[in-house]
Amino acid sequence: MEEKKNKTSEAKLMKGNEALAEAAIRADIDGYFGYPITPQSEVLEYLEREIPKRHGLVLQAESEIASINMIYGAAGAGARVMTSSSGPGISLMQEGLSYIASAQLPCLVVNVVRGGPGLGTIQPSQGDYFQAVKGGGHGDYHLIVLAPASVQEMADFVFEGFRLAEKYRNPAMILTDGALGQMMEKVIQPEEGSLPKIKTPWATTGKTKDRDHNIITSLFIKPEEMESVNLQLQEKYRKIEKDEVRFEEIKTEDADILLVAFGLSSRICQKTVDLGREKGIKIGLLRPITLYPYPYKRLNELADQVDFMMSVEMNAGQMVEDVKLAVEGKVPVHFTGRMGGMIPSPDDVLHEIESILDNQNVLQD
Numbered sequence: 001m002e003e004k005k006n007k008t009s010e011a012k013l014m015k016g017n018e019a020l021a022e023a024a025i026r027a028d029i030d031g032y033f034g035y036p037i038t039p040q041s042e043v044l045e046y047l048e049r050e051i052p053k054r055h056g057l058v059l060q061a062e063s064e065i066a067s068i069n070m071i072y073g074a075a076g077a078g079a080r081v082m083t084s085s086s087g088p089g090i091s092l093m094q095e096g097l098s099y100i101a102s103a104q105l106p107c108l109v110v111n112v113v114r115g116g117p118g119l120g121t122i123q124p125s126q127g128d129y130f131q132a133v134k135g136g137g138h139g140d141y142h143l144i145v146l147a148p149a150s151v152q153e154m155a156d157f158v159f160e161g162f163r164l165a166e167k168y169r170n171p172a173m174i175l176t177d178g179a180l181g182q183m184m185e186k187v188i189q190p191e192e193g194s195l196p197k198i199k200t201p202w203a204t205t206g207k208t209k210d211r212d213h214n215i216i217t218s219l220f221i222k223p224e225e226m227e228s229v230n231l232q233l234q235e236k237y238r239k240i241e242k243d244e245v246r247f248e249e250i251k252t253e254d255a256d257i258l259l260v261a262f263g264l265s266s267r268i269c270q271k272t273v274d275l276g277r278e279k280g281i282k283i284g285l286l287r288p289i290t291l292y293p294y295p296y297k298r299l300n301e302l303a304d305q306v307d308f309m310m311s312v313e314m315n316a317g318q319m320v321e322d323v324k325l326a327v328e329g330k331v332p333v334h335f336t337g338r339m340g341g342m343i344p345s346p347d348d349v350l351h352e353i354e355s356i357l358d359n360q361n362v363l364q365d
Helices: 016-026 041-053 064-076 088-092 094-103 129-133 151-168 178-182 223-243 263-278 296-302 320-327 346-364
Strands: 012-015 031-034 057-060 081-085 107-113 144-146 171-177 184-187 247-250 257-260 283-288 290-292 308-313 333-337
Touching: 012 016, 012 151, 016 041, 016 107, 016 151, 016 171, 016 178, 016 184, 031 041, 031 064, 041 057, 064 081, 064 088, 064 094, 064 107, 081 088, 088 094, 094 171, 094 223, 107 151, 107 178, 129 171, 129 290, 144 151, 151 171, 151 178, 151 184, 151 223, 171 178, 171 263, 178 263, 247 263, 257 263, 263 283, 263 308, 263 346, 283 296, 296 320, 308 320, 308 346, 320 333, 333 346
Parallel strands: 031 057, 031 081, 081 107, 107 171, 144 171, 257 283, 257 308, 308 333
Antiparallel strands: 012 184, 144 290, 247 283
16 A cells, blocks of 8 residues: 655744645635635635635635625535634624524634734734623524634644634634744645544535435524524534643643733743742743633642732733633732734733732832
């Protein structure tokens, strides 16, 4: 038997957007539908260049509204499909995402976040946190949201996003940012062919002699039917919240102060942890990997150990609300961050911690 070629990858220097796009091809996507917008246009450009050489369909739609509805239709037919955009484009997709969630269809959406609100900047931001994790469209629904912190995870989370989306028949989102999208790092790509296609008996693939036709809809005129659908969704979300929480801890064992940060901000905070400990300040870090479901339980446990927590974000303080919900008032929760495409430095974060400690000492004196 001929040995299978290209089963594994060697480390290769890649830009984040391109690493993600390559992973999508290796995940055996049937189609990508999207529209160019900075800072994620390389995803579309890479796929337009590479997919014709291999397998799958890539189509530049006339708008983000068109692309998300193409995703809706293709996912309903059982295809493994993906789109990507940034800021304003993701906003245009919200109605379609609500339809997809209600119809319980799997797909992957990538948001390479830029500074906002409005047209904003093309620099990195985390200002789309609320939109991603609280349901940016109408109705009671959730996306499964993964937050990469490296170019390697930009690739890995494509596979993970599809696994979760298909396991729960629910749209998944990779919430990343312009810096990770443009950054170049060494990547080992996931193994090609390691994400088998799922069976889709619910798909609209037509009536045959062996099966009746399926109907996929998000329209339920009778309130009793709409409530029944909502109850099914809520039951699914409870299972996701129980079984799919992911996070990373760094030096939390003896920490007196806990930083909470996701994505690029968590990389900044790793350096803050080291800088603080060099000065004798016992800082730890919890990085949520899944933003939905959120690691409420673990943060609540750590609240019994630390003196205070600080949420570090590239926004006006959106995730800090979830940190406060998690700790249930056990310890103070502070916030520091930058907005509009500005990135906090490790020294900035450490300075905020030292200011809090200085104020505490003044009050004690």
